[in-house]
């Protein structure tokens with residue numbers, strides 16, 4: 571890969587992340603068209619199911635300048651006739667000479683595009699390096715959902731140093747600081763749905779909206795899981811009545827995820843509380859933990875996690891830390907299940 575292609579891949583990833591794309595089954599992809607001397611003549615990103623793919627959008631901007639050019643794209647071009655035509659065909663028709671892509675498409679429908687392009691004489695390269703890794707990380711939840719036929723699940727917890735998520739009287743606003751909360755809003759902007767249990771609705775009356783970052787008008791679907799009726803005055807009860815939020819009346823996390831998958835949700839953020847988080851952990855459907863720890867000691871109040879059925883240390887759930895950083899005065903720990911605790915499946919992290 572050339573330096574120009576590395577830079578173009580970073581731009582393509584920025585394009586893929588353009589705020590405002592509605593949640594849906596399709597991956598968020600960006601594409602840049604580069605002339606042989608490194609000039610950018612086309613940029614595009616996918617704006618959701620039924621709209622042109624990133625490659626097609628970038629080719630439209632490039633026009634005739636695409637002939638002999640390189641397409642740098644965050645995901646392998648599709649070779650599939652869906653609601654829009656195959657990108658492989660569009661790239662060949664435009665005269666693209668080289669394709670650099672960051673991630674192989676794992677889906678049965680879209681995959682195989684790189685091999686098709688290579689057979690047709692296009693120079694095809696799977697990108698390497700930091701930008702490619704970032705692009706793959708960004709697409710990992712979508713790839714997981716495609717290969718496992720359920721949404722990728724991130725659980726977020728905001729806890730005190732002594733592992734509590736609420737004080738003795740149930741109050742939990744706010745244990746963590748401004749920067750952690752901004753981080754949570756950025757997380758919400760990157761997922762399709764935010765999930766809480768009925769207990770959190772009853773006590774906190776949350777909105778679950780993206781507020782503190784620019785999401786281009788995008789809002790994830792708020793989802794409440796649990797059998798009981800929501801308090802009539804709760805914000806989310808009104809959203810459920812308007813059809814803008816989902817209330818899933820089930821205690822089975824697999825059933826909840828199946829309903830979400832059917833709605834086009836590919837990445838969910840579970841924001842608690844401890845009963846729901848523990849139930850989803852017990853069901854082995856948690857793929858990533860994002861755990862904020864605030865330098866606060868409460869001494870009493872709800873613990874971050876309900877009973878997992880662990881009675882002795884050898885049965886403890888072990889997690890592998892993949893990132894630790896500071897958010898203001900708080901620490902943020904990101905972890906994925908260790909191999910031993912991982913349900914049988916191929917991981918995409």
Ligand SMILES: NC(=O)c1ccc[n+]([C@@H]2O[C@H](COP(=O)([O-])OP(=O)(O)OC[C@H]3O[C@@H](n4cnc5c(N)ncnc54)[C@H](OP(=O)(O)O)[C@@H]3O)[C@@H](O)[C@H]2O)c1
Nearest residue numbers: 728735736742767769770796797798821842843845846849
């Ligand atoms: N700091 C944080 O990160 C954070 C985040 C969220 C909440 N909180 C705090 O947590 C407290 C609320 O805790 P919580 O545990 O009651 O809230 P929760 O986990 O949001 O809700 C619990 C309810 O979820 C339902 N549920 C759904 N699936 C279930 C399953 N598989 N098994 C069992 N129940 C299931 C049950 O309600 P039904 O009876 O309706 O079925 C259960 O009572 C509040 O004080 C809140 O402030 C803190």
